[in-house]
Amino acid sequence: MYSVNYHRATSVVDAVKKIKTGDAKYLSGGMTLIPAMKTRLAAPSDLVDLNHIADLKGIKVSGKTVTIGAATTHFDVANDEKLMKVCPALCALASHIGDPAVRHRGTIGGSVANNDPAADYPSALLALGATIVTNKRQLAADKFFKGLFETALKDDEIVTAVTFSAPAKAGYAKFPNPASRYAMTGVFVTKGKEGVRAAVTGAGDDGVFRSKEVEAALTKKFEASALEGVSVPSKNLMADLHASPEYRANLVVVMAKRAVMAANA
Amino acid sequence: MSEVSLVVNGRKVSGAVEDRTLLVHFLREHLGLTGTHVGCDTSQCGACVVHVDGKAMKSCTMLAAQASGSTVTTIEGLANGADLHPVQAAFKEHHGLQCGFCTPGMIMTATDMIRRHPEGLDEATVRAELEGNICRCTGYHNIVKAILAASKTMSKASKSKAKKAA
Numbered sequence: 001m002y003s004v005n006y007h008r009a010t011s012v013v014d015a016v017k018k019i020k021t022g023d024a025k026y027l028s029g030g031m032t033l034i035p036a037m038k039t040r041l042a043a044p045s046d047l048v049d050l051n052h053i054a055d056l057k058g059i060k061v062s063g064k065t066v067t068i069g070a071a072t073t074h075f076d077v078a079n080d081e082k083l084m085k086v087c088p089a090l091c092a093l094a095s096h097i098g099d100p101a102v103r104h105r106g107t108i109g110g111s112v113a114n115n116d117p118a119a120d121y122p123s124a125l126l127a128l129g130a131t132i133v134t135n136k137r138q139l140a141a142d143k144f145f146k147g148l149f150e151t152a153l154k155d156d157e158i159v160t161a162v163t164f165s166a167p168a169k170a171g172y173a174k175f176p177n178p179a180s181r182y183a184m185t186g187v188f189v190t191k192g193k194e195g196v197r198a199a200v201t202g203a204g205d206d207g208v209f210r211s212k213e214v215e216a217a218l219t220k221k222f223e224a225s226a227l228e229g230v231s232v233p234s235k236n237l238m239a240d241l242h243a244s245p246e247y248r249a250n251l252v253v254v255m256a257k258r259a260v261m262a263a264n265a
Numbered sequence: 266m267s268e269v270s271l272v273v274n275g276r277k278v279s280g281a282v283e284d285r286t287l288l289v290h291f292l293r294e295h296l297g298l299t300g301t302h303v304g305c306d307t308s309q310c311g312a313c314v315v316h317v318d319g320k321a322m323k324s325c326t327m328l329a330a331q332a333s334g335s336t337v338t339t340i341e342g343l344a345n346g347a348d349l350h351p352v353q354a355a356f357k358e359h360h361g362l363q364c365g366f367c368t369p370g371m372i373m374t375a376t377d378m379i380r381r382h383p384e385g386l387d388e389a390t391v392r393a394e395l396e397g398n399i400c401r402c403t404g405y406h407n408i409v410k411a412i413l414a415a416s417k418t419m420s421k422a423s424k425s426k427a428k429k430a431a
């Protein structure tokens with residue numbers, strides 16, 4: 001790891017002030033940034049630690065409205081009893097990110113800011129029609145995720161929370177890469193007031209996306225059987241040593257079926 | 266440089282470290298606690314797992330400066346004098362190790378897992394919870410056996426303690 005200066009922020013205002021030093025980066029759980037720094041893929045001059053800002057932590061549920069602070073760990077999302085009552089699918093998703101030690105430190109804010117094309121949370125937020133709250137503005141998930149590791153965030157902008165209205169039904173299924181546990185393809189489906197949404201991670205060559213084909217089929221009937229014979233085009237799907245675009249296209253349908261079954265269970 | 270101070274295995278320690286110093290290097294090189302191992306560069310193997318404020322974490326993926334102010338337990342802090350911790354004893358009894366390189370991380374992950382599952386563990390849960398710990402020798406079978414056995418001993422011990430207290 002190259003040399004770096006560490007700063008602990010005490011508030012969001014303090015963090016925004018400190019990020020102006022050199023080529024600084026925010027540090028949340030560090031489960032993505034520190035491995036990248038160790039291999040010198042990332043080399044910020046300064047780190048601004050967001051972990052000691054109390055305002056960024058915790059989960060609020062009031063009625064159907066859920067707000068999750070950006071520095072809330074995967075472990076805390078997985079085990080939150082109030083969230084479990086209104087949106088158990090998100091708890092289940094968080095409980096399958098990486099491993100227990102990763103879940104004890106990794107955070108939802110870090111995951112959405114990073115927007116890894118195989119990360120789990122982006123698909124959930126897109127399918128839930130969530131809003132990403134920053135220190136400057138509120139952005140719909142549809143506008144926030146921009147492509148591979150790209151978001152609408154400006155350099156000094158901090159994700160402070162994500163918020164959504166829990167839908168009547170939600171479910172997630174992922175086919176984990178056997179080595180990394182990231183999604184080789186994951187599908188999050190929801191059925192709520194505004195209809196059916198289905199978002200796919202791990203498969204798109206431009207990151208997370210909504211599948212028109214899956215949404216159309218599930219709008220007719222929100223059952224796995226509605227996806228029988230549905231096919232998803234393999235154009236614009238990812239090809240790597242783990243799977244071809246055609247294989248991933250098939251996985252989208254298979255994972256969507258499992259996600260609907262989980263949502264209806 | 267940062268001045269860090271933390272409590273490690275019940276002892277207050279402090280030191281001036283370069284900000285890029287990983288917690289694992291602080292433990293091994295500044296404190297001489299070489300029981301915590303480094304097995305990979307990618308945060309995947311779990312040889313470096315310690316408890317930070319009571320939770321299992323990868324000490325290779327955390328700066329010492331981030332841990333400043335925290336309480337850390339390493340493999341060296343588990344035994345009570347000459348008496349092995351029940352998880353250590355179970356690894357010995359059930360041959361849960363061969364070369365031993367992964368063992369400190371396995372044991373720290375196992376104690377954390379048992380703490381979070383006071384209701385007891387089954388094989389599927391243990392295997393799923395070992396997701397972040399890689400062993401190149403044992404094939405995991407005896408590690409799983411050891412953790413299941415330790416979980417039983419520990420829940421018995423805590424029940425009899427509770428009885429005594431009642």
Ligand SMILES: Cc1cc2nc3c(=O)[nH]c(=O)nc-3n(C[C@H](O)[C@H](O)[C@H](O)COP(=O)(O)OP(=O)(O)OC[C@H]3O[C@@H](n4cnc5c(N)ncnc54)[C@H](O)[C@@H]3O)c2cc1C
Binds near residue numbers: 026027031098119120
């Ligand atoms: C072994 C392993 C397995 C993993 N498996 C999975 C998996 O199965 N699925 C999955 O989805 N993820 C997985 N991850 C990634 C993990 O979920 C990370 O925790 C997550 O991607 C990043 O969150 P973080 O809090 O650790 O962020 P950090 O690493 O601290 O930061 C990541 C990036 O986001 C920026 N950032 C952080 N917080 C904010 C904020 N509040 N506002 C603006 N920018 C911010 C940082 O500057 C940095 O660029 C895995 C990681 C490891 C090490």
Ligand code: FES
Binds near residue numbers: 305310325
């Ligand atoms: S050394 Fe920490 S996970 Fe491998």
Ligand code: FES
Binds near residue numbers: 363
């Ligand atoms: S005992 Fe050798 S790596 Fe596990």
